[in-house]
Amino acid sequence: MKVLNFGSLNxxxxxxxxxxxxxxxxxxxxxxQIFCGGKGLNQSIALAKAGIPVYHAGLIGEGGEPLLxxxxxxxxxxxFIRQIPGPCGHTVIQVDENGQNCILLFGGSNRSMTKEFVDxxxxxxxxGDIILLQNxxxxxxxxxxxxxEKHMMIILNPSPFDNALENCDLSKISLFLMNExxxxxxxxxxxxxxxxxxxxxxxPKAKVVLTLGGDGxxxxxxxxxxxxxxxxxxxxxxxxxxxxxxxxxxxxIIDGLPVQDGLxxxxxxxxxxxxxxxxxxxxxxxxxxxxxxxxxxx
Numbered sequence: 001m002k003v004l005n006f007g008s009l010n011x012x013x014x015x016x017x018x019x020x021x022x023x024x025x026x027x028x029x030x031x032x033q034i035f036c037g038g039k040g041l042n043q044s045i046a047l048a049k050a051g052i053p054v055y056h057a058g059l060i061g062e063g064g065e066p067l068l069x070x071x072x073x074x075x076x077x078x079x080f081i082r083q084i085p086g087p088c089g090h091t092v093i094q095v096d097e098n099g100q101n102c103i104l105l106f107g108g109s110n111r112s113m114t115k116e117f118v119d120x121x122x123x124x125x126x127x128g129d130i131i132l133l134q135n136x137x138x139x140x141x142x143x144x145x146x147x148x149e150k151h152m153m154i155i156l157n158p159s160p161f162d163n164a165l166e167n168c169d170l171s172k173i174s175l176f177l178m179n180e181x182x183x184x185x186x187x188x189x190x191x192x193x194x195x196x197x198x199x200x201x202x203x204p205k206a207k208v209v210l211t212l213g214g215d216g217x218x219x220x221x222x223x224x225x226x227x228x229x230x231x232x233x234x235x236x237x238x239x240x241x242x243x244x245x246x247x248x249x250x251x252x253i254i255d256g257l258p259v260q261d262g263l264x265x266x267x268x269x270x271x272x273x274x275x276x277x278x279x280x281x282x283x284x285x286x287x288x289x290x291x292x293x294x295x296x297x298x
Contacts, residue, residue, distance in 0.1 A: 007040020008136035036070035037279035039134040046247020048075040061088035061109035099235030113139040127151035148172040161185040228263035231271035244273040
């Protein structure tokens with residue numbers, strides 16, 4: 001079994017602010033840092049740090065060399081990353097004193113995928129392999145269709161939610177990983193239990209993990225529902241919390257852990273991530289997650 005993450009690669013410009021800006025407000029930032037990020041890159045590095053060999057497929061633009069280096073430094077296979085002319089994908093992120101954030105995303109090279117590139121990448125994968133997707137790249141519908149034809153296990157984090165997802169045949173998804181907002185956007189329901197019920201009605205073959213912020217997470221498959229609380233830590237930056245959770249939960253599936261153990265592992269890893277600044281830089285190694293637990297810190 002091989003794991004492919006077909007996703008975004010962004011440069012994150014992170015501004016520390018007293019509070020998230022409101023319309024019409026001007027505010028001086030306390031600092032600016034530049035990190036490597038993007039939901040795709042974050043999740044690939046989370047998988048790699050959790051001990052899972054992962055291939056990343058994506059496009060970088062001008063100035064994107066640090067993204068390629070970040071993959072290599074963290075053990076992500078870069079065979080399917082290409083550099084193209086034009087601007088790199090990037091974000092402008094505000095982080096307030098409580099560690100909350102808001103993110104402005106510019107697609108850049110991430111929105112330059114072609115069907116030919118998709119075909120070239122997927123030619124190296126086969127039935128039973130896993131493909132992880134997010135919605136920060138174009139041609140998502142084509143990638144899903146081609147991966148389904150190859151009988152790959154398709155895992156989707158439908159973020160950010162936009163009209164492009166309406167063109168995707170979501171009945172082909174094996175596992176959804178989403179938060180409450182994305183759950184509402186897909187189902188029209190706001191209550192977690194109602195979201196799960198509606199997902200089951202719409203996509204009866206799909207498994208789903210619903211993350212609930214301070215209320216933890218819940219998993220649903222044909223065997224039932226499993227719930228997991230959070231591990232409380234002082235939040236510094238929540239930017240990569242969800243991506244860390246995603247990578248570690250997928251790693252638990254590959255490692256054959258019981259669902260409840262996988263949810264706990266992912267919750268511990270994301271708790272460590274929010275206690276650190278940055279996106280990829282905040283994601284812990286599996287050894288750190290195990291060590292923090294053995295020390296009784298989380």
